[in-house]
Amino acid sequence: MTKLSPLQIERLKYQPKLPSSLQNGVNSLELVEGSATQSVRDQEQIKALFENTYGKPTVTFKSVSSSSTSEVRNVGVILSGGQAPGGHNVIAGLYDSLKNANPNNKLYGFLGGPSGIIEGKYVEFTDEFIDAYRNTGGFDIIGSGRTKLETEEQFQKSLAVCKNLNISAVVIIGGDDSNTNAALLAEWFVKNNAGIQVIGCPKTIDGDLKNEQIEISFGFDTATKTYAELIGNIQRDANSAKKYWHFIKIMGRSASHVALEAALQTQPNITLISEEVEAKKMSLSSIIDYMTDIIVRRSNNGKNFGIAVIPEGLIEFIPEMGSMISNLNDIMATLETDSSFVNASSVADKFAIVEGRLDSENAKVYSSLPALIKTQLLADRDPHGNVQVSKIETEKLLIEMITERLAQLKSEGKFSGKFSAQSHFFGYEGRCAFPSNFDADYCYSLGYNAFGLINFGLTGYLSSVRNLTAPADEWIAGGVPLTMMMNMEKRHGEMKPVIQKALVRLDGPVFKQLQDNREDWAMNDRYLFPGAVQYFGPSSVCDITTVTLQLERSKQLASV
Numbered sequence: 001m002t003k004l005s006p007l008q009i010e011r012l013k014y015q016p017k018l019p020s021s022l023q024n025g026v027n028s029l030e031l032v033e034g035s036a037t038q039s040v041r042d043q044e045q046i047k048a049l050f051e052n053t054y055g056k057p058t059v060t061f062k063s064v065s066s067s068s069t070s071e072v073r074n075v076g077v078i079l080s081g082g083q084a085p086g087g088h089n090v091i092a093g094l095y096d097s098l099k100n101a102n103p104n105n106k107l108y109g110f111l112g113g114p115s116g117i118i119e120g121k122y123v124e125f126t127d128e129f130i131d132a133y134r135n136t137g138g139f140d141i142i143g144s145g146r147t148k149l150e151t152e153e154q155f156q157k158s159l160a161v162c163k164n165l166n167i168s169a170v171v172i173i174g175g176d177d178s179n180t181n182a183a184l185l186a187e188w189f190v191k192n193n194a195g196i197q198v199i200g201c202p203k204t205i206d207g208d209l210k211n212e213q214i215e216i217s218f219g220f221d222t223a224t225k226t227y228a229e230l231i232g233n234i235q236r237d238a239n240s241a242k243k244y245w246h247f248i249k250i251m252g253r254s255a256s257h258v259a260l261e262a263a264l265q266t267q268p269n270i271t272l273i274s275e276e277v278e279a280k281k282m283s284l285s286s287i288i289d290y291m292t293d294i295i296v297r298r299s300n301n302g303k304n305f306g307i308a309v310i311p312e313g314l315i316e317f318i319p320e321m322g323s324m325i326s327n328l329n330d331i332m333a334t335l336e337t338d339s340s341f342v343n344a345s346s347v348a349d350k351f352a353i354v355e356g357r358l359d360s361e362n363a364k365v366y367s368s369l370p371a372l373i374k375t376q377l378l379a380d381r382d383p384h385g386n387v388q389v390s391k392i393e394t395e396k397l398l399i400e401m402i403t404e405r406l407a408q409l410k411s412e413g414k415f416s417g418k419f420s421a422q423s424h425f426f427g428y429e430g431r432c433a434f435p436s437n438f439d440a441d442y443c444y445s446l447g448y449n450a451f452g453l454i455n456f457g458l459t460g461y462l463s464s465v466r467n468l469t470a471p472a473d474e475w476i477a478g479g480v481p482l483t484m485m486m487n488m489e490k491r492h493g494e495m496k497p498v499i500q501k502a503l504v505r506l507d508g509p510v511f512k513q514l515q516d517n518r519e520d521w522a523m524n525d526r527y528l529f530p531g532a533v534q535y536f537g538p539s540s541v542c543d544i545t546t547v548t549l550q551l552e553r554s555k556q557l558a559s560v
């Protein structure tokens, strides 16, 4: 028998809450259709690419007193992309819902992400198997992966594997790229009369898979609380020793939601927001000006310490960097198979090849960077064509440039303080934490609800649970067509249909909260210390949601 920690033992016993509409099981549901939908942009192109699944209505569920029987179904589930706290509960909710509807239903888990369905690698879930993972963090129940499902061959193989297991529905738990996979697979299955439905579930700590119908992706709540705990601890350390500036890069591949939320929970001295940098067309040099100014002013007040929070995706949002990286992405798509590049005898040769192929302005920007960053920019793209920003040490780049700028100011007699910096990167630390009560409940509900969508024969939908700042029994369960969130974007040098990312809105209430306070937080130490995620104790501590969700929901409710 595996030894468990005391918290593991207690969390296994937690019973997640469900919206009242789902509490009597999916056999007691009525489907209420909303109005027909359109994609967020590029409607004609998306419609042409998704002839069979485009334009469907949003749906919600209503509990009814009568109960119907449900035909026997086998369902497959995939965990896709980066880990996010609560993934195991999505599977547990799906399993409980499916078994409640008909005990003869079966749930298969595909191993290692989307490649599991292509290669036919799977497990069948049992009560004992599921029970060992309830309310735990991680995706280790079946593993995850980033394989992109898009080729005819991959679809054919997936179909053969599903037919072999008599699977009539597949649930893909993932972020924007993974749910783009879900939309493509759903469309292909309908077009080929496969009789297999596809339902997505909104996962990503990044919090950028959201819209009117999807208030937040799961994992954001727990991950941001975990990072906020760590930032709070560092703030206390900085305020005790008073000798270091801590530069903390926070995960979130494109959008800055995670950095913004962590900052609102902790109130550090500097918070950069990528979307603001892009909107104000701030160059790297002007970001250094902004940060250096605060460092010098604090130093003049006798404070040679502080905390700076930096979003992981920053580099791509700095206009000259974004332009260079986009140019570089196109070039890398061809260089990956170019023998002169692949077999180049030194990194300097690789830099020279890249600089020779970039447009002249982009080549200048690339060549101005330290060798460390130049090398990191050449790392493999992920299977969706994205730069792996988690591997680019922007926090170190900023420290290096600020150190140079301060040395210059010192030589001019404009700075007499000290600057000693520590760099940190918080990302992987938060992705597999035990899900907070909110994520445990939300994830279980998303999974439970996904089987409701399957039971009504829907395909190409994302499981949606809304009204999330209310108590769980008032949550609204339903579904949103995946095509509604799509637009055309360039990937690997080609235009592709993808789910549009929700970036931080500079006119929204969450950014405004930072904007209204940042000068005060810069100069006066208003640090907050959120502490570790709490699972047991007063509801005011254990069940609170993120500042982001609370502010966005209050604004939505005020506008109704």
Ligand code: FBP
Binding pocket: 080, 081, 082, 083, 084, 174, 175, 176, 203, 204, 205, 206, 251, 252, 253, 312, 389, 390, 431
């Ligand atoms: P998803 O969008 O798949 O949820 O992943 C998000 C993320 O955690 C980013 O914040 C981060 O940049 C990236 O994954 C890291 O990916 P990997 O785990 O492949 O290193």
